[in-house]
Amino acid sequence: MSIETSQSAAVDEEVVDDDAVDRLIAEMTLAQKTAQLVGLWAGARRDDNAAPMQDQLIADGMHVDEGGPAIADALLGVTSPSGRLPVQMPRPGTPQPGSYLAPKLGSLTGVSSADPTPWHPFGHGLGYTTFVRDGLSVAETRVAVDGVVEAEITVRNAGDREGADVLQVYASDPAAQVVRPLRQLVAFHKVLLAPAEAQTWRVRIPAAAFAFTGVAGHRIVEPGRIVLRVAADSADEGQTIEIDLIGDVQRVDAIADEPVWERRG
DSSP states (O other), X not given: OOOOOOHHHHHOGGXXXXXXXXXXXXXXXXXXXXXXXXXXEBTTBOOTTTGGGOSEEEEOTTOOTTHHHHHHXXXXXXXXXXXXXXXXXXXXXXXXXXXXXXOGGGSSOSSOSOOOOOSBOTXXXXXXXXXXXXXXXXXXXXXXXXXXXXXXXXXXXXXXXXXXXXXXXXEEOTTOSSOOOSOEEEEEEEEEEOTTOEEEEEEEEEGGGGOEEOTTSSEEEOSEEEEEEEESSTTOOOEEEEEEEESSOEEOOSOOOOOEEEEOO
């Protein structure tokens, strides 16, 4: 079965019969036996009602001249997808979907019946292999507020195909002077691995990456506990380790330097 759409249909959402598309996807879902139903998210239209019925979703935000061949290569296994979501994808009916940078009350809690859990979280992405991340460690568990955190992590390709993983390091500040997000991305790095290959990477993260706007309206790094997490995406539990920032409150007037990644093994 093939589905063809004109360029105008891709540009003008009004010419697409959403109900007809939903019915077609539902019929394909009921009819399929062993096949994988793949949806395409390209441009402005993404069907929240049909999306949960699809086994996989290809996100193609810039579908231009080479978009078709690129999608075909991904579907046929010529290339292994390795992109990660820069936003969260809300579930159908999700109340007030927002950024992954949310405090505790911005997630599912017993305080409210509203469930903002996304369909796919920030940083999510699939390919044709799987990865195992372990061995998270830090050089020092006590770091000055104007110092640098050094962490190491090992990642292994657990599949039988070459693939690229994106190492994502999140930070949590559980006791800041203002409410902070549960997790905030502070470093990331794409790593290409052959089947069964393992690599160890060290990342140097300036303490300024943990800065936030304090009650006085200034960007600061304050002493206290920081939880580092290496995970597959912003919702993954991953591996965690705690460090303590020590010293006096440090005012930050410039953007933190980029994290530096170095392969160690």
